[in-house]
Amino acid sequence: MRLRDPERAAEAEALLQARLASGRYRDADEALCAALRLLEAQERGGADTRETFRQDLDALLRDLSDPVEAMAAAAGMLGRALGISRAGYGEIDLAGGTVRVERDWTDGSVAGLADTPRPLAAFGPTLVAELRAGRTVVIEDFRTDPRTQGRASQVAWESIGARALVVAPLVKAGRLTATLYAHESRPRRWTAEEAGLVREVADRTWDAVGRARAEAALRESEERYRTLFDLAPFALIIIDPTTHQVLDVNAHACEAYGYSREEFARLTIRDLDTLADSDAIRARARAGTIRPGLQGFEARHRTRSGELRDVLVRVQGMRLAGRDVTYGAHFDITEQKAAEAALRASNARLRLAIEAARLSTWEYDILRGAGTRAGPLTRVLPAVPSDREFEFRSWLDAIHPEDRPEAKAKFSAAARGEAARFEAEFRVRRPNGEWAWVSSFGAVVEHDPATGAPSRIAGVAQDITERKASEERRLLLMREVDHRAKNALSVVQAALRLTRAADLPSYRQAIEGRVAAMARAQTLLAEDRWAGADLRALLSGEVGPFLGGDGRRAQLEGEPVMLPASAAQPLAMAVHELATNATKHGALSVPGGQVRIDWTLRDGTLSLRWAETGGPPLAAPPEGRGFGSRVLDGTMRQQLGGTVALDWARTGLVCDIALPLRGVRAGR
CATH class of the missing domain: 3.30.450.20 (PAS domain)
Structure with missing residues (x-):
């Protein structure tokens, strides 16, 4: 095809640059061939048969991905085929009030109509009604056509510079969305074949325009998604819900975990999860694909450097590139967890101090x-x-x-x-x-x-009722002591006066013995009693802070027992150590774990059992003897004279404690 005409050469150059910018072609040669095919199809438009025109139009539209370019190129083919002054597409706004042209084609004898919205009603109510009804409008001369009469309509028609026209409406879902117009600057008698060609080009082109817009929207959506994906201030990891293979990550994930995207592609999520619980990981991934909305859970991951980080994971299943994937957002909560642990410890210390x-x-x-x-x-x-x-x-x-x-x-x-x-x-x-x-x-x-x-x-x-009572008792006691002291002095005086002995040593021995007997009596009067503690309240108070607000995770079962003061604090320390161990390593370290505490009091012996279930399976007893074990031994055995038996069962720790509580009976 020859491009001697400067205007056609410039058009070919513009088409070539548009194709290079679209990114749909491998190189400049392929883009150039596509541009030349488009121009060749446009050149043939006015001479070939209608079937050839259809084929050329389809070929032209297949090569175009930009909707505006597709409309302008189709309008150019139609304009050359009909030998008219101008052709183009006008889009109707949602309210149906104005029509706007982004780009049209002209033969150079008239100006284009692009970028100037025009009121649709100005062209006459009859014509607008026909378009809304989906009928193609054919006007041979607007100055004589009865549908375009009226001063306002005449002004509108004069403003576009067209005497004759064919307008094909595009009505979608009952609404007028666009029109394809063919304008002639002089009066013209249109044939039925020409009007039909305008109608056919409108339908064919609009389908291609819709497809091009959908593709453009998809590309824009994918670009926005990728931009948001990469700029997210938290780690995003996409995995295969079946194999757990890492499919994609964002830049924040690479920075947080220390792996490159290529290295991530060789990992599974199990390589990051320190628990390495395949069943749990599979359940989480599956939940993200079958349940609506985000599913959240906490995990602990290891970075490339070996550092352990606590993360809050929110997963969502989606269809991506034709496959089911699990999309996971990973929020680093290491500092938050540390702060929560410090707060819990502080609260526990405060509670102990308050108690x-x-x-x-x-x-x-x-x-x-x-x-x-x-x-x-x-x-x-x-x-x-x-x-x-x-x-x-x-x-x-x-x-x-x-x-x-x-x-x-x-x-x-x-x-x-x-x-x-x-x-x-x-x-x-x-x-x-x-x-x-x-x-x-x-x-x-x-x-x-x-x-x-x-x-x-x-x-x-x-x-402070007891303190006030104690103060009153102390005042009474002081008065009593004063009274007794006076009495004692009187007794001593009487003893001194009445005691008889053969010699001084014998006298001294007799006086000392009597005074000592009086002192022992005073000591017995000064002894005080210690308050006891309710066993259930003691256990509930010690275990409660470790349950995370879910009281159902601990079951307490036993008869009412009032502990003597000598046993309350040591037993509280022992239960505290058991709860601490369960939170770190046992049933309370995972969701769903439970602790059951049972006790009975028979013949002055308190039998208490601590049993954990639902925690991490225990392979064997710990190798060393920790601080908690020493506390149990020191308080239960050495201090209270009881016994402690630890059973490190696979289902969880079972601890049996037996304490002799002399003089204590069940009930209140």
Whole structure:
């Protein structure tokens, strides 16, 4: 084909550059051949038969991937075939109000209509109605056609510079979406074959345009996906849900794990998962393909350098490149897990300190006018239900009338920020009607960011009834001691006065013996008693912090038992060590693991069994004797004189403890 015409040569160069930029051709030669075939088909458009035109049009459209280029090239073939002034596609907006042309073809005698939206109604309501009905509109001269009369229509028709035209509408899903127009600058009598050709080109081209737009949208979507995939600030790993083979990763995954994309392609997800649990990995991957939405779980992965990292994995199944894959987003939560562990340890230490001090904590929201209480002692602030909200008024009403004004004044002053802290001792009524002494201390811990006013006050409370009673007993005892001392002195004086002996040594021995007998009597009067501890509450308090908020993971079964003070703390230490071991290595280290604690009290001996199930299988007992084992031995055997038996069964650790509790009986 000759390209002596400068305009045609420029068109060939533009087509060539467009094909090179599209990326659909292997090299410049292939792109050049495609461009030449397109121009050759366009050149033949006006001379070949209609069948040849169809074939050339199909060949032309097959080579084009850009929708605008496809519309312009088809319009050019149609314009040359009909020998008209202008041809092109006009697209209708969603509301159907305007028609817009992106690019059209002209023979040079008229201007193009691109980039200037025009109101569709301006061309006459009759013509618009025919187009919306899907009928091809043929006008031989708009100045004489009755459908285009009216001043507004005439102005609109004059503005486009066409006297005669054929317009083929494209109605999709009941809506006018586009038109293919063939314009002639002079009046023209159109044949039925010409109108049919416009209709046929409109349908054929629009199908190709739809396909090209879908392909362009797909390419754009894939490009956006790839960009987001690579720029995601977390590791993205795509695996085969059956073989676990790594199919693709993003740049963040390479940076986080230390592998290149090529190295990742030789790995499976099992190579990263330190647990190496194939069944669990398979179940997670399968869940990501069959369940709707993201499925999340925690795992521990090893990087190329050997570093262990905790990760939160969210998986989603999808169809990618014709195959089922599992798409996993991996969020590094190592620091978060470490912080959570430190917080749990801190809370455990705080709880132990609170329990050791026999305290209860409370908070009060000054702005809402409601407070909450938490702590191990239900006797503290007995008017306030444990772990429930309370109102200031209900709390004040429970205070003894003699103590209420002072407590209210001190609390209000602290809540308003007028006092540095709240500190008071007062009596509150227990449910059984008795009065209990409470000592409470608090201070403002939060302020309103907007006003700076105090917004939350927190503190601790302690039941000091026993202390108050002890103080009263001490005063009574002091008076009694004073009385007894006077009596004792009187007795001593009497003994000195009445004792008789043959010599001084005999006298001294008699006096010392009597005084010693009196001292022993005073010692017996001064002895105090230790409070005991409820066994179930002790076990629940020690195991609870290790259950992650799911109380169903621990089952406690046994009769009510009150432990003597000498056994409470050692047993608490032993249970704490068992729970710690279960959290690190046993049943509480994995989801679904459970602990069961059973106990009985027979003939003064407490038999307690700790049994773990659902944890990692145990291959054999540990090789060494750890700190926990030494604590069990030191507290149960050496301190309390009991026995400890450890059974490292494959299903989980079983620990049997037997403690002699002399004088203790079941029940309360």
